[in-house]
Amino acid sequence: MKTNIWTQIFLVTEDLLNKISTSKYNPLYYHGALPQFIMYILFLSGLLLFAYYVPTIDNAYFSKNLVNAYTSVAYITNDIPFGAVIRAVHRYAGDAMVVAILIHMVRVWFTDRYRQYRWVQWESGIVLLLMVLFIGQTGYYLIWDERSLLLTRMTVSALEVVPVIGEPLRNWFLNGRTISNLTLSNFLFIHIGLSFSLLFALWIHYVRMSRPVITPPPALNYILMTIIFAVVYFFPITATKIADLNSQPTSMDIDVFFLLPYAVLGALGTTGFWISMILITAALCLIPYPFTNKKPVESAEVVDSKCTGCSFCFKDCPFQAIEMVPAPAGSRFKLLATVKPYRCSGCGVCVGACAFDAIDLPNLLDSDVNEKIKQLANSQSA
Ligand code: HEM
Ligand code: SF4
Ligand code: SF4
Structure with a gap:
């Protein structure tokens, strides 16, 4: 049995949560089901935002309020009933998803459930994590404020240095050689397309599990939604400045759940960024390797x-x-x-x-x- 200080901390936390919530509602026992439930909240709130979002930089539709991405987001926030709430729920549910996935990862690591035949779940989990992080980042591009512009330009600088495929990658990302109206439709396509692709990745994640627990008890869902609404109430999303292609924003607020890679990019430059991202991802992928079974198994x-x-x-x-x-x-x-x-x-x-x-x-x-x-x-x- 593991007996180090971390084991003690995990066991004490589990025990404490059992005392507070009883074992029937202990969130640690629904570590996989919680990210799945948050995904439903994201799909629903995202659908409502999609109804009014206009994926262009300028003048695709000559309506008073729906001129471009930035003004359509402002319209959703200021003019649509409960638009600001839906937008904030979408953003904070995204943050909650990352927290829930990290708890899930730590839990399966602590209980050693990633070993041997569960390596497929671990590796597909890493893919899910990367997908969720990229979906969240594209969400920040879609607002098309100063931060979106800075994030887009930083991403372009990172893509352009990739050997051989740097230029095609940049052209794919921007949907052209430079930022244009088509760029935002590509961002929207990536954001929504990858979100739906999560369902396929989850199928791979569950394929070798006979009874994955994918639904938390209703009481836990209500508590989670109450927490998200409380955060929405106390931390409403504040207005930002529209992106101006003729100027270069130099700083931005970092959402620690999704935008940390950009802080790394800013601090280490493009080469340092790629080296650190590749090393972190490789280290996470290799975690189950020492425990995979190298001897052939006699099946039943x-x-x-x-x-x-x-x-x-x-x-x-x-x-x-x-x-x-x-x-x-x-x-x-x-x-x-x-x-x-x-x-x-x-x-x-x-x-x-x-x-x-x-x-x-x-x-x-x-x-x-x-x-x-x-x-x-x-x-x-x-
Ligand atoms: C969108 C993100 C994710 C969702 C919705 C999700 C969901 C789930 C669910 C519902 C289960 C079954 C849990 C149970 O029955 O107790 C599970 C199992 C598992 N997940 Fe994930 N997961 C996600 C991401 C990850 C990540 C990032 C990792 C690790 C890198 C991971 C590793 C595992 C492992 C190893 C198992 C098997 C655990 C067992 O056998 O009990 N998952 N996942
Ligand atoms: S192998 Fe045994 S448990 Fe499985 S179906 Fe046949 S009788 Fe039932
Ligand atoms: S030994 Fe039986 S229960 Fe275990 S994996 Fe093989 S078929 Fe399934």
Whole structure:
């Protein structure tokens, strides 16, 4: 068991939260479900903003209020009923999403759930994190105030130094060689397109988990929404200055949840920025590597003649390695369990789940499995 100072801090925090909220509502037990719920808030509030947002720098529509991106954001904030609230909910829910993801990461790291066959969840999680951070950054470009202009120019300076593909990258980012009306439609496309792509990335994240907890209890959702509304009330979004392509803003407020990479870019320059980003990402990706299984695993095997198709093993397998298929013609039963060897970790859970002795690990007798379970139970209680 881990016994260092960090372990003590984690255990004390968990214990304290259990005392405050009881274990039924302890947010640490819904660490994956909370970012998922916040994503729904972001989709809904984003949809409402999208209805009035105009992705241009100038004069695409000659309406009084909806002339460009900046004035459309001002219109949403000042003229649409509850527009300012919806905008602030969208922004602060984005911040809450980053906090929730970081808590989720720390929790799965602390409980060692990223090891062995869960490396897919860890690596897909890193992709999700990077996507969420970039979506948030593009959100800041969309407002098209002085900060958006500075962020856009800083991004261009970072992209242009990338060897070989620097120029095409810049042209893709700006939707042309320079900033134009088309640039903002590209930012909007990236912002919304990547947000929907999160759903696909989440599918990969969940594909090997049989029962991921993706819905927090309603009480926890209400508390979360109350916290977001309280932040919206006490910290309303303040007006900023429109971007002026003929001037160069030199400083900006940094949102620590999304814009820290720009602080790094400002402090270290483009080369230092890329080196530090690549090193941090590589270090995060390599965390599960020492714990991946390098020995081939003998997967579980079903004894077809004994299998009744009861599906207990299918429900209990933590890696979605069992599939229920129609039983062959002439069988007394309707279903038959089959094992997908490429997903099987050889954990033996299915052996314990089967009441009919119909599934086995070839090199492990039932008595060995029972011994393994006993040892595990003893080490947990020690
Ligand atoms: C949009 C962001 C994310 C969402 C919505 C999300 C959601 C979830 C959910 C719902 C689960 C199942 C939790 C359970 O059943 O207890 C899960 C598991 C997991 N996640 Fe994430 N996740 C996200 C990002 C990340 C990140 C950034 C990492 C780490 C780099 C990560 C690593 C993992 C791991 C290792 C598991 C397996 C834990 C287990 O087996 O209990 N996730 N995730
Ligand atoms: S041993 Fe059984 S429970 Fe474990 S992963 Fe393989 S099929 Fe699933
Ligand atoms: S638990 Fe046993 S009997 Fe039931 S489906 Fe699985 S292998 Fe067949």
